[in-house]
Structures are given as C-alpha cells and as structure tokens.
Amino acid sequence: MIGDFLYTVSKIIKSRIFIVSLIIIALFSTLLYRVFDLQIVNENYYMSTYIQQAERTVYNQGTRGKIYDVNGKVLAYDELAYTVRMEDKLDSSNEKNQLMNDIVYKAINVIEKYGDKVIVDFPIILDQDGKWKENFSSDAAKKLFLKNIFGEKMKYKDRDFSNASAGELISHLKNVFFEVKLDVDDEMLLKILSIRYNVFANSYQKYVGVTIAKDINEKTVAAIYENEADLTGVMVEEKTVRKYNDSEYFAPILGYTGTISDTQIEExxxxxxxxxxxDIVGKAGIESSFEKYLQGKHGEEKIFVDNTGKKLSTISKKDSKAGKDVYLTIDSKLQKAVYTMLEKRIASILISEIQNYDIDEDQETDEKIHNISVKKVYAQLMTNNVVSIKHLAKKSTPNENRVYSKYKDSVKLAVAELKQQLNSKNGKVYNDLSKEYQKYYDYIYDLLKNDGILLTSVIDTKDETYNKYVDGKISMNEFIRYAIKQNWISLDNLDVKDSYLSTEETYDLITKYIISDLRKNTSFGKEVVYYRIFDGTISGSEVCMLLYDQGVLKKDEATYSRLSTYDTYYTYTFIINQIQKLNITPAQLALDPCSGSVVITDPSTGKVRALVTYPSYDNNMFSGSVDPDYWAKLVDDQSEPLYNRATQGASAPGSTFKMCTTMTAMEEGIISQGDTVVDEGEFKKITPSPKCWIFTSGGGATHGSINVMQALAQSCNYFFYEMGYRLGTNSKGNYDSALGLSKIEKYAKVLGLDMKSGVEITERDPHFSTESSVHSAIGQGSNAYTPVQLARYVSTIANGGKNYSLTLLDKVVSSKGKTVLKKKSKLTNTVDASGSTWDAIHTGMREVITEGTVYKYFKDTKINIAGKSGTAQENKKRNSHALFVAYAPYDNPKIATSVVIPFGNSSHDSAELAKNVIQYYYGEITDKDVKKNVKKDDSNNVTQD
Known part of the structure; x- marks a missing residue:
C-alpha cells in the first residue's frame, strides 16, 4: 500500500502538470512578496518615488478685477466662455513635426468650420495685401524670439539671423524649424506657425498647453469632441474672456490683455x-499698468499625470481668488462726448480743405493752406481699404465689374512696362523715372526685402553700389544683378530646381517672381489705382458707387442712380455730405487732418477727467488674444488708430509755450509789465530773419508797440523773438543762443515740461529745445511735448504754480468692497514766481479770449475762460499742427485742458473745440448739441498763433 502511494506521488512529481504548477506557485509567491514589499515593508519609499516622478502642480488663473470710471460705471470685466487649448502630447520622433502639423491643420479647420477664429499670437503678421511684416512689441521681444529659434548666437549654419527680414524668418520656420510640408496658403501657414511656435515655447510644461481659440460657439465645441481621436492634445475648457464696454472711447486708456510673453515672464x-x-496678463494701458491689482491669485491643483502629461487624478486643490477692482479718475460721459466733438471738429476742418479741382502739391508753399483735391479722397477710399480691391473680383454689380475691368487693364499695362524695363540690359536709372514708376520700383524693392529674397541682414550698407541705388543713381536691374554677385539674395522662397545658377539665370528667376507678384497682389494694385483715379481712368463716381456695392453705406437707389450719371460736381457734394454725416470718417480717409487729442484735468488735484485720442480701436478684438484680420486692418490703416496721440504724439507746442517765455523774461528781469516792444514785422537781429505771423498773413502789418500782456493776447511772435534774443545776450552784449536756452529751460522745468505728466500708461519723454533761443521762445526749435504734458503745464499755470503729477487712478477696491488704496495728489514742486509775473500771464491768457486772437470764437459763452492758441510747423508740405490750452473759470479754475489737432492748420479750430469741451463740462451745451451734424468750417483759415 505504501508502495502504491509512493508510486503515485512519484508519478505526480514527474508529470508536466506538477512542474507547471510549481512554477506558477513560485511566480505567484514572488508576486505576493513584491506586493507585500511595495505596500507594507517599503511603502513610504516607493510612494515618494512615484510622486516625485508623476506629481504636477497646475495653476488656475483667478478672475481679473473690474475697471470702473470715477462714477462707478463698468468699463472692463471678465465673462466665462468656451476656449480651445492645445498641449504637446506627442513623443519625440523623426515624424513629430509632420504629425503635429497635421493635428494643428485639422484643429484649425474644425474651429473655423463653424465661424470661430483661431488665435494668431505671433510676432510676424500678414498685412491686408498678403505681405509679411514684423510685429514685435520691442527690440528685446525680437531678440528673445530669435534666441528661441536660433539659439543664443541667433545663427543657423553660420548665417546671422539677428537682422533677418520677416520673409527670411518665415522661410526658415516653414522649411527648417517646423518643416511645414502642407500645401497651404500664407494665411493658413501663419496660423499653423503661430500655434506651433506657442506650443513649442510652452513644451517644457506639457500639461499646461496654450489657448488656440477663445469664446467659441457650441457647434465648435461639439465638433472638437467628435474629432477627438484625430486631435491629440486638443481640448475644450471654460475660461474667462475680457470684455470692454464702449471700447472705442476707452481702448487707448484701458489697453488690452493677452497671453503672457517670454519677456513679461522674465520681467x-x-x-x-x-x-x-x-496666464492672461495686461498687455497695454491700464490693464498693464495696474496688473498687480487686477490680476487675481492663482488657484493650485496638485495632480498625478502619466508620461504624456495626461491627468490621472487630483491630490489636492486650492481655489483661485479674484483680482481687485480699479476705479479711474475718468468721467466716461465726458470722455465719450469729447471724443465725438473731436471727431466732428476734425471732419469740419477736412471738409473745408477738400476742393473739386486738381492741386499740384509740389507747387504749394508753407505759407498756404494745403488744400486737398477731391480725387485724393476718392483714391484714399481704395488705398486705405475703405472699399476693397479684392472684393472687386467678385463682380457682384455692373459697377464693380466695370471698375475691376479697368483695374485689371491698368495693372496689366503697368506690369508690361515694368517687365520690359526689367528684362532690358540696363534698365532706367531710378532718378530718371516718373514719380509713378519710382513708386512702383519702391514697391519692388520692399517686395524682395519682405519676402526674404533680398537679405537685408547681410547687405553691407557702406557698399558703394548699394548706396548708389539708395541715392537713385543706378537702375533696379543693375542693383539686383550686383546683389546676386554679392550673395545678398536668397532663393529659398522660390521654386528652384537647379541649385547651381548663373547670375543671369538667377536674375531671370527673380524678375519672374516680381512680375508674378505684381500681377496678383492688390498692394501693387493700389499703387496703380491711385494714379488711374488722378488721370480719370477710374472716376470718382465709380469709386463712390463702390461704397454702396460693398456695403460700406446703406443702399440708396436714388443717390446711386445720380452717381451713375458721372456728374463730377454731384459726386463731390456727395462725398462732402458723407463726411458731414460721419458715414465716412476722417480716420477712414487718413488725410490731413485725421487725428487729434484732448486732455482734461482738475488743476487742483492732477486728476485726469478725460484723455481722448482719435482715432481709436475696439480692444474687445484683442481680449486674451489678437484677431489677426482685425490686427492686419489696424496695422495697414494709415490713420494709425493704435497710436495714442494724447500720451505719445509729441510736437512743438507753438505759441502755447509763450507763457513759459513770459515767466522767464519777467523773472530774469528782461522785461516788466509796463515795458513795451515795437513789432517791426521782421526780426532782423538774426539771419535768416523770422517774421511775425501778422506780417506774413496781413500784408506787412505789425502789432505796433505792445506790452507783455498784449503780446500774449495777440500772440506777437516778434515780441517773443525779442525776449529770446535778450535772454541770450551776455554781459558783453553778444548774442549766445545757448545762454538763452538755459534760462528758458530753468522755468520750463519748474512748470513741469522736463518730465512725464505722471499718467500711469505709456508716455513719451518730453524734449526741451536745443536750437535757437529766438525760435524756441515761440515754442518752435526742437521743443516737443505730448498733449498730456501740455495739460500738466497749463494746470500748473492755472493754479498759480502748484505742479501736480497727473493721474488716472482714483482708488483700488478689494473683491469684498474694501478700499485698499486711495490715490492722493502728488505735488512735485511749487513755482516760485512774483505776483506781477503771475498777473501778467493770467491777464494775457484771459485777454486771448476777450480781445485777442480767438475772441470772436468765444462770444457765445458766458463762462470766463483763459487760454492760449498755438500753431506748430513740422513739414512745409503739410499743414501746421493746431493747439490750444485753456482753463476755467478764470478766477477759480476747476478744469484745465489741452487740445492738439495734428496738421489741423488753424489754431481757431482747436480753440473752438476747447471752448466746447469746457461748455459741455459746465452744462452750457448738452448731449443733444454734441450729436448735431458736422458743419463746414467757412472761416478764412488764417493761422494765428
């Protein structure tokens, strides 16, 4: 029996099942041991190791604080919306670029299918004519971008890219860095490169990602979920989007937000x-200046992620906190009214200058008003993109068909002539060309440069041949051939099959590229259209009809029918009428004048009640990201709506500076209230000899014997020339301009003209003149101040010498309603001047209004106003700038203002606008008056200082 048992056991042991069972038991035992070791014996060690490898902290941005006006009206706030985020979840491989490009391309198509737009946050843009342009916020931003792409030395294969053109950079990013092989147009390429670059710049923290679309609709949300399998790393989430009320009026003050840049992170x-x-941060204006208050506190979520960055679970979570609310000193009602009045005043000036006849601008002198031919208005409607040349190709109406046909024929003729010239052996020397063809060759040079064919980064700017071309002494043909020999040419963006080409073969390739561009590009077409409108090939009537064809104006059959008769006078009155109604604005036409600014302050506190710049823009289009089409439109707009003229538009102050000269002369003992100077019309003590304004515009008239108050009231240039001369006369009786300048500068400083105004947004530095104390005494020379700096200057004069820093900030309030900061007035200094000096200045400024240069324009107000007009010449071929500074009431000033209308010509316009602003502030005119139609300025437009 025992033998049977042993035999059975032996048989089992020898069986395969037993052996397999032993192996399984051994493996299972090992597994149990490892589990016991991991979870019991060495639990703390292995858990900490796991967390170190897979724990991540994700920061959630808090809601930004609101921005209010001084009366508590909301100007900026956050609103929840759906956004699309993209992360880099692909492993590194040789195919990664291709896979990433495919994902980005698909994501763009899904987002745009239902009408949403992709964010293009990129320092290179396409303008409205399809040309690459740089769009760096600063030199530092460009340097950092280049370092990200090319490394610290900004080189690739020994080629220096530090000065590369936009076209060169795009070519490298497309062909080398991101290897975009997709067959797409430039607009799609820009979107792909923008997303690729931003994901690349953020690749060191994959689980964060970048926002590629914002405020998307529900159809797009659903489409992204439906295509999730093909969109690796693309997801939908809820985030806040910044919104702005009445954006046109406040955008230059408030600025906008956007994704933080590398340079901002460093700062x-x-x-x-x-x-x-x-993170979304303030990029400009108040949003940037008060970032530390507006920015909420980050929420913090600790998570486990896998090796691709995918979230597995949450360890802990800390909620974000909202930012603080900022209250401005700005009165939004006043701001909006002043903006409207400013636009209407500019329109009024523009209307007075538009004439229904041809004008030879080369024959105009600086002593004449620079009138505008109505043909130039018609041309601007097309060249400044009010009506679209691209839209003409649709030929929706007979008029569009007709104009398009003329356009194509005109371009064809111009291209044929250029082709013949470029294909000739020598070509025409630039200086021998007509102005029209010089313009065309300028376009060709910019084309080659911007498209990365002419490598400006490698050109030797001291080269003799290069400088001959710059001076117009050789032909384009000769220059291009020379550039080829000097290796200043790149063919990366051309379809080159043979890598070894002769100079002539390369030249032929480039000329073919040029001709191809000229035939299809509307930016060249605009150059041609300009000349075809002036020679009558395309009529003004046809251009005005395009305003209806393209929906710029609401359809009016009767008017359209009248325009189709090609009556030139009717067309002229039509366009004037449209400007009067502001259906066509000065900003759209971008002719002189098309811009302006008004600053209003409380002289007793320095608080800014209105800071207006015209034209403006819609900062909602920049909220969190920049709409590429809108940005391209703004960049191309010749009226420069992104430029804040109130804080950055520096110009000579003209005769508004004469109060400073008065103070200098009286405090330095050069003259007293009772002293007089005889105006002789022409100031012959220096050469060339400047003349008084009344002498040139009044047929040799003079102001006669005049004292200091009368000199201010009548703005007598001769009187102040004499003051500048006397101030510069040394003890030996010799004139020394530097001596005079040093004395004037001393008082300019105490009046606040040596410093920025104090407002908390970007502002240009002031510049005191370094040229001729005689000319500088009347506010010319190289004096340059912004409207906001002139507002501080006149505020200091108004309150008798208390020089307050200006401010836009009233208070900061926490999310719980507690005031955490109340801005106090900051007194920089007090002007130490005698009572007689102040009396002379204030009396003279009052007499400007009651009996001086602008008295007839102030007869209809009961408010006691003191002020000073000014004109400042910048360019003899353009109108002078029109300025006015004022305060009211005269006996107890509560408001001070500066008004500047660049190229406005006559200071009476800025004076009337200043009067209207003060009238509105004190209720003498109402919102109903502000809304009235623009009236044509029928004054004689005599420029009075």
Missing part, C-alpha cells in the same frame, strides 16, 4: 511674481 520673475506661460 515679473525679477519682481518676485509667479506667472505661468499660459
């Missing part, structure tokens, strides 16, 4: 502030 890091690369 904030130096200040000890923590930001992530996906």
């Amino acid at each position: 904030y890091d130096k200040k000890g502030k923590t930001y992530t690369s996906s």
Whole structure:
C-alpha cells in the first residue's frame, strides 16, 4: 500500500502538470512578496518615488478685477466662455513635426468650420495685401524670439539671423524649424506657425498647453469632441474672456490683455511674481499698468499625470481668488462726448480743405493752406481699404465689374512696362523715372526685402553700389544683378530646381517672381489705382458707387442712380455730405487732418477727467488674444488708430509755450509789465530773419508797440523773438543762443515740461529745445511735448504754480468692497514766481479770449475762460499742427485742458473745440448739441498763433 502511494506521488512529481504548477506557485509567491514589499515593508519609499516622478502642480488663473470710471460705471470685466487649448502630447520622433502639423491643420479647420477664429499670437503678421511684416512689441521681444529659434548666437549654419527680414524668418520656420510640408496658403501657414511656435515655447510644461481659440460657439465645441481621436492634445475648457464696454472711447486708456510673453515672464520673475506661460496678463494701458491689482491669485491643483502629461487624478486643490477692482479718475460721459466733438471738429476742418479741382502739391508753399483735391479722397477710399480691391473680383454689380475691368487693364499695362524695363540690359536709372514708376520700383524693392529674397541682414550698407541705388543713381536691374554677385539674395522662397545658377539665370528667376507678384497682389494694385483715379481712368463716381456695392453705406437707389450719371460736381457734394454725416470718417480717409487729442484735468488735484485720442480701436478684438484680420486692418490703416496721440504724439507746442517765455523774461528781469516792444514785422537781429505771423498773413502789418500782456493776447511772435534774443545776450552784449536756452529751460522745468505728466500708461519723454533761443521762445526749435504734458503745464499755470503729477487712478477696491488704496495728489514742486509775473500771464491768457486772437470764437459763452492758441510747423508740405490750452473759470479754475489737432492748420479750430469741451463740462451745451451734424468750417483759415 505504501508502495502504491509512493508510486503515485512519484508519478505526480514527474508529470508536466506538477512542474507547471510549481512554477506558477513560485511566480505567484514572488508576486505576493513584491506586493507585500511595495505596500507594507517599503511603502513610504516607493510612494515618494512615484510622486516625485508623476506629481504636477497646475495653476488656475483667478478672475481679473473690474475697471470702473470715477462714477462707478463698468468699463472692463471678465465673462466665462468656451476656449480651445492645445498641449504637446506627442513623443519625440523623426515624424513629430509632420504629425503635429497635421493635428494643428485639422484643429484649425474644425474651429473655423463653424465661424470661430483661431488665435494668431505671433510676432510676424500678414498685412491686408498678403505681405509679411514684423510685429514685435520691442527690440528685446525680437531678440528673445530669435534666441528661441536660433539659439543664443541667433545663427543657423553660420548665417546671422539677428537682422533677418520677416520673409527670411518665415522661410526658415516653414522649411527648417517646423518643416511645414502642407500645401497651404500664407494665411493658413501663419496660423499653423503661430500655434506651433506657442506650443513649442510652452513644451517644457506639457500639461499646461496654450489657448488656440477663445469664446467659441457650441457647434465648435461639439465638433472638437467628435474629432477627438484625430486631435491629440486638443481640448475644450471654460475660461474667462475680457470684455470692454464702449471700447472705442476707452481702448487707448484701458489697453488690452493677452497671453503672457517670454519677456513679461522674465520681467515679473525679477519682481518676485509667479506667472505661468499660459496666464492672461495686461498687455497695454491700464490693464498693464495696474496688473498687480487686477490680476487675481492663482488657484493650485496638485495632480498625478502619466508620461504624456495626461491627468490621472487630483491630490489636492486650492481655489483661485479674484483680482481687485480699479476705479479711474475718468468721467466716461465726458470722455465719450469729447471724443465725438473731436471727431466732428476734425471732419469740419477736412471738409473745408477738400476742393473739386486738381492741386499740384509740389507747387504749394508753407505759407498756404494745403488744400486737398477731391480725387485724393476718392483714391484714399481704395488705398486705405475703405472699399476693397479684392472684393472687386467678385463682380457682384455692373459697377464693380466695370471698375475691376479697368483695374485689371491698368495693372496689366503697368506690369508690361515694368517687365520690359526689367528684362532690358540696363534698365532706367531710378532718378530718371516718373514719380509713378519710382513708386512702383519702391514697391519692388520692399517686395524682395519682405519676402526674404533680398537679405537685408547681410547687405553691407557702406557698399558703394548699394548706396548708389539708395541715392537713385543706378537702375533696379543693375542693383539686383550686383546683389546676386554679392550673395545678398536668397532663393529659398522660390521654386528652384537647379541649385547651381548663373547670375543671369538667377536674375531671370527673380524678375519672374516680381512680375508674378505684381500681377496678383492688390498692394501693387493700389499703387496703380491711385494714379488711374488722378488721370480719370477710374472716376470718382465709380469709386463712390463702390461704397454702396460693398456695403460700406446703406443702399440708396436714388443717390446711386445720380452717381451713375458721372456728374463730377454731384459726386463731390456727395462725398462732402458723407463726411458731414460721419458715414465716412476722417480716420477712414487718413488725410490731413485725421487725428487729434484732448486732455482734461482738475488743476487742483492732477486728476485726469478725460484723455481722448482719435482715432481709436475696439480692444474687445484683442481680449486674451489678437484677431489677426482685425490686427492686419489696424496695422495697414494709415490713420494709425493704435497710436495714442494724447500720451505719445509729441510736437512743438507753438505759441502755447509763450507763457513759459513770459515767466522767464519777467523773472530774469528782461522785461516788466509796463515795458513795451515795437513789432517791426521782421526780426532782423538774426539771419535768416523770422517774421511775425501778422506780417506774413496781413500784408506787412505789425502789432505796433505792445506790452507783455498784449503780446500774449495777440500772440506777437516778434515780441517773443525779442525776449529770446535778450535772454541770450551776455554781459558783453553778444548774442549766445545757448545762454538763452538755459534760462528758458530753468522755468520750463519748474512748470513741469522736463518730465512725464505722471499718467500711469505709456508716455513719451518730453524734449526741451536745443536750437535757437529766438525760435524756441515761440515754442518752435526742437521743443516737443505730448498733449498730456501740455495739460500738466497749463494746470500748473492755472493754479498759480502748484505742479501736480497727473493721474488716472482714483482708488483700488478689494473683491469684498474694501478700499485698499486711495490715490492722493502728488505735488512735485511749487513755482516760485512774483505776483506781477503771475498777473501778467493770467491777464494775457484771459485777454486771448476777450480781445485777442480767438475772441470772436468765444462770444457765445458766458463762462470766463483763459487760454492760449498755438500753431506748430513740422513739414512745409503739410499743414501746421493746431493747439490750444485753456482753463476755467478764470478766477477759480476747476478744469484745465489741452487740445492738439495734428496738421489741423488753424489754431481757431482747436480753440473752438476747447471752448466746447469746457461748455459741455459746465452744462452750457448738452448731449443733444454734441450729436448735431458736422458743419463746414467757412472761416478764412488764417493761422494765428
């Protein structure tokens, strides 16, 4: 029996099942041991190791604080919306670029299918004519971008890209860096490169990602979920989007927000502030200046992620906190009214200058009003993109068909002539060409440069041949051939099959590229159209009809029918009428004048009640990201709506500077209230000899014997020339301009003209004149001040010498309603001047209104106003700038203002606008008056200082 048992056991042991069972038991035992070791024996060690490898902290941005006006009206706030985010979830491989490009391309198509737009946050843009342009916020931003792409030395294969053109950079990014092989147009290429670059710049923290679309609709949300399998790393989430009320009026003050840049991260890091690369921050204006208050506190979520960055679970979570609310000193009602009045005043001036006849601008002198031929208005409607040349190709109406046919024929003729010239052996020397063809060759040079064919980064700017071309002494043909021999040419963007080409073969390839561009590009077409409108090939009537054809104006059959008769006078009155109604604005036409600014302050506190710049823009289009089409439109707009003229538009102050000269002369003992100077019309003590304004415009008239108050009231240039001369006369009786300038500068400083105004947004530095104390005494020379600096200057005069820094900030309030900061007035200095000096200045400014240069324009107000007009010449071929500074009431000033209308010509326009602003402030005119139609300025337009 025992033998049977042993035999059975032996048989089992020898069986395959037993052996397999033993192996399984051994493996299972090992597994149990490892589990016991991991979870019991060494639990703490292995858990900490796991967390170190897979724990991540994700920061959630808090809601930004609101921005209010001084009366508590909301100007900026956050609103929840759906956004699309993209992360880099692909492993590194040789195919990664191709895979990423495919994903980005698909994502763009899905987003745009239902009418949403992709964010294009990129420092190179396409303008409206399809040309690459740089769009760096600063030199530092460009340098950092280039370092990200090319490394610290900004080189690739020993080629220096530090000065590369936009076209060169795009070519490298497309062909080398991101290897975009997709067959797409430039607009799609820009979107792909923008997303690729931003994902690349953020690749060191994959789980954060970048926002590629914002405020998307529900159809787009659904489409992204439906295509999730093909859109690796693309997801939908809810985030806040910044919104702005009445944006047109406040955009230059408020600025806008956007994704934080690398340079901003560096700046904030130096200040000890923590930001992530996906954070939305203030980019300009108040949004940027008060970022530390408006920015909420980050929420913090600790998570586990896998090796691709995918979230597995949450460890802990800390909620974000809202930012603080900022209250401005700005009165929004006043701001909006002043903006409207400014636009209407500019329109009024423009209307007075438009004439229904041809004008030879080369024959105009600086002593004449620079009138505008109505043909130039018609041309501007097309060249400044009010009506679209691209839209003509649709030929929706008979008029569009007709104009398009003329356009194509005109371009064809111009291209044929250029082709013949470029294909000739020598070509025409630039200086021997007509102005029209010089313009065309300028276009060709810019084309080659911007498209990365002419490598400006490698051109030797001291080269003799290069400088001959710059001076117009050789032909384009000769220059291009020379550039080829000097290796200043790149063929990367051309379809080159043979890598070894002769100079002539390369030249032929380039000329073919040029001709191809000229035939299809509307930017060249605009150059041609300009001349065809002036020679009558395309009529003004046809251009005006396009305003209806393209929906710029609401359809009016009767008017359209009248325009189709090609009555030139009717067409002229039509366009004037449209400007009067502001259906066509000065900003759209971008002719002189098309811009202006008004600043209003409280002289007793320095608080700014209105800071207006015209034209403006819609900062909602920049909220969190920049709409590429809108940005391209703004960049191309010749009226420069992105330029804040109130804080950055510096110009000579003209005769508004004469109060400073008066103070200098009286305090330095050069003259007293009772002293007089005889105006002789022409100031012959220096050569060339400047003349008084009344002498040139009044047929040799003079102001006669005049004292200091009368000199201010009548703005007598001769009187102040004499003051500048006397101030520069040394003890030996010799004139020394530097001596005079040093004395005037001393008082300019105490009046606040040596410093920025104090407003908390970007402002240009002031510049005191370094040229001729005689000319500088009347506010010419190289004096340059912004409207906001002139507002501080006149505020200091108004309150008798208390020089307050200006401010836009009233208070900061926490999300719980507690005031955490109340801005106090900052007194920089007090002007130490005698009572007689102040009396002379204030009396003279009052007499400007009651009996001086602008008295007839102030008869209809009961408010006691003191002021000073000014004109400043910048360019003899353009109108002078029109300025006016004022305060009211005269006996107890509560408001001070500066008005500047660049190229406005006559200072009476700026004076009337200043009067209207003060009238509105004190209720003498109402919103109903502000809304009245623009009236044509029928004055004689005599420029009075």
